Amino acid sequence: MPQVAEKRRIVEQACVDFERDLRTFLAGVTRDFHLVDDAYQRMVVKAIEAAESVNPETVRGWLFRIALNEARELQRESARQGRLKEGFRTSMPLPTESPEGDGYAQIVSEEEKVIVLRALGRLDAEYQEVVVRRLQKGQTFATISEEMGRPLGTVLTWMRRALIQLRETAEIRQLTNE
Amino acid sequence: MTTTDHNDEQFWQACLYVMGELSEAQQEQFEDQLACDPELCDFVIEATQLMACAQTVDPVLSRQLVPQSAPAEAGTRIGRSLASAAALAACLALLFVVTRPVTPPATADPDAEVLVDAWLSNGLEFESTEATEDEEFTPEIDVPEWIIAGVSLAELELDDGSMPDDVMPDGEDMEL
Numbered sequence: 001m002p003q004v005a006e007k008r009r010i011v012e013q014a015c016v017d018f019e020r021d022l023r024t025f026l027a028g029v030t031r032d033f034h035l036v037d038d039a040y041q042r043m044v045v046k047a048i049e050a051a052e053s054v055n056p057e058t059v060r061g062w063l064f065r066i067a068l069n070e071a072r073e074l075q076r077e078s079a080r081q082g083r084l085k086e087g088f089r090t091s092m093p094l095p096t097e098s099p100e101g102d103g104y105a106q107i108v109s110e111e112e113k114v115i116v117l118r119a120l121g122r123l124d125a126e127y128q129e130v131v132v133r134r135l136q137k138g139q140t141f142a143t144i145s146e147e148m149g150r151p152l153g154t155v156l157t158w159m160r161r162a163l164i165q166l167r168e169t170a171e172i173r174q175l176t177n178e
Numbered sequence: 179m180t181t182t183d184h185n186d187e188q189f190w191q192a193c194l195y196v197m198g199e200l201s202e203a204q205q206e207q208f209e210d211q212l213a214c215d216p217e218l219c220d221f222v223i224e225a226t227q228l229m230a231c232a233q234t235v236d237p238v239l240s241r242q243l244v245p246q247s248a249p250a251e252a253g254t255r256i257g258r259s260l261a262s263a264a265a266l267a268a269c270l271a272l273l274f275v276v277t278r279p280v281t282p283p284a285t286a287d288p289d290a291e292v293l294v295d296a297w298l299s300n301g302l303e304f305e306s307t308e309a310t311e312d313e314e315f316t317p318e319i320d321v322p323e324w325i326i327a328g329v330s331l332a333e334l335e336l337d338d339g340s341m342p343d344d345v346m347p348d349g350e351d352m353e354l
Contacts, residue, residue, distance in 0.1 A: 021223050028196040028226030029209075061216035068212050068219075108230045116231035134197070135233040141199070160190050166228055167189060 008051040014059045015044050022067050024107040029071040035078065042070045119169040127162035130155055185221075192221035196229060 015022070019040075026039045043066050047054075054062055120128060129148065133139045141159070145152040179187070194200050195208050212218050 024223045024226045024230075025219055027230070028192075028222045029212075031196065031198055061219070064216060064219045065213050068209065072209065108227055108234065112227070113231045113234055116228065120232060131232055135229055160193075163193050163225075163228065164186050164189065166232070167224060 004052045007054055007056070008048060010056050010059060011047050011051040011054055011063075014063055015047060018060055018063060020107065022063060025064060026067055026071050027107055029068060030075060032075075032078070035071070035074050039067065039071045039074050042074070043067045046070060115169075116166065119166050122169075123162055123165060126150075127158050127165070130158045131162045131166075134159060188218060189221045189225065192218065192225040193229065196222060196225045 022043065023036055023040055026036045026043075027033065030036060030039060043063070046066050046069075047063055050066070120131060123131070126148075130144055133144045133147075134141065139147070141152060141155050145155045148155065150158075191208065195205065200208060212222065
């Protein structure tokens with residue numbers, strides 16, 4: 001059936017075109033690099049199996065829904081196997097700690113890291129500190145609040161402003177749009 | 179709420195989700211929204227990429243950022259040092275007043291000031307940049323002998339400005 005074959009081709013091509021976004025999305029949802037590859041592969045299989053139901057105009061959103069379902073399913077399986085899902089920082093070790101090497105290479109490039117570093121350096125001092133403590137040192141917001149001697153709400157506000165300012169940096173905007 | 183505010187709020191929620199800061203119920207609710215909101219999926223992608231970049235920044239470079247941006251952390255330690263040093267200086271000043279048989283001079287003894295300043299600066303410079311988060315700062319109030327001796331040096335000075343030979347043993351270095 002040519003129509004089904006054509007839809008299948010569209011789905012396969014979309015999986016390739018949106019691979020990086022899908023992997024990044026899966027990394028954010030699972031918070032576990034070990035699950036990203038599995039989730040992505042399962043998503044691709046499921047998507048191809050269900051290709052005849054796809055609307056070519058909304059294939060991207062459709063793929064993300066499948067990806068989300070597969071990620072949630074994998075998380076449930078992992079939880080049943082006793083693997084704890086911690087926050088972003090602890091489940092994704094720093095490159096120097098990861099025996100498999102830099103897992104972030106899948107979703108961020110060296111150029112992007114440099115751009116973010118530069119933008120981070122231009123933030124207000126308090127914002128920089130909160131970002132570094134939370135994302136690089138893996139401290140909880142409660143610990144950051146205690147060590148910086150600031151209320152928890154203030155620390156969260158600083159983190160929010162820092163991330164929004166980073167996002168709005170012209171160079172990072174350009175990366176996102178690309 | 180403007181569109182920008184709404185986008186910022188969505189982005190922040192995505193960041194909280196990716197950081198694992200949402201409760202289980204909030205996470206479920208957020209994921210239900212993800213299933214039918216492609217724009218929210220894009221915010222999750224943005225949040226993940228941004229935080230992955232910020233997380234993988236060179237730890238050496240991040241330490242350069244933290245000192246300039248972490249006045250509270252260093253300030254807490256320096257504050258404790260200053261408080262201890264101030265207490266020490268007060269003790270030294272009291273010792274100085276008590277040991278002098280005559281009324282205190284109108285002007286402060288420059289030698290004693292130099293020694294106390296040297297002790298204070300040594301305490302601050304000792305602050306290690308490698309200090310870990312769990313390191314507890316315990317102020318030392320163990321006054322070395324040379325400090326106490328140094329404060330009293332002025333009394334022993336000879337008329338020609340030199341010191342008696344038996345005051346400074348040969349080969350003993352003063353740690354500054």
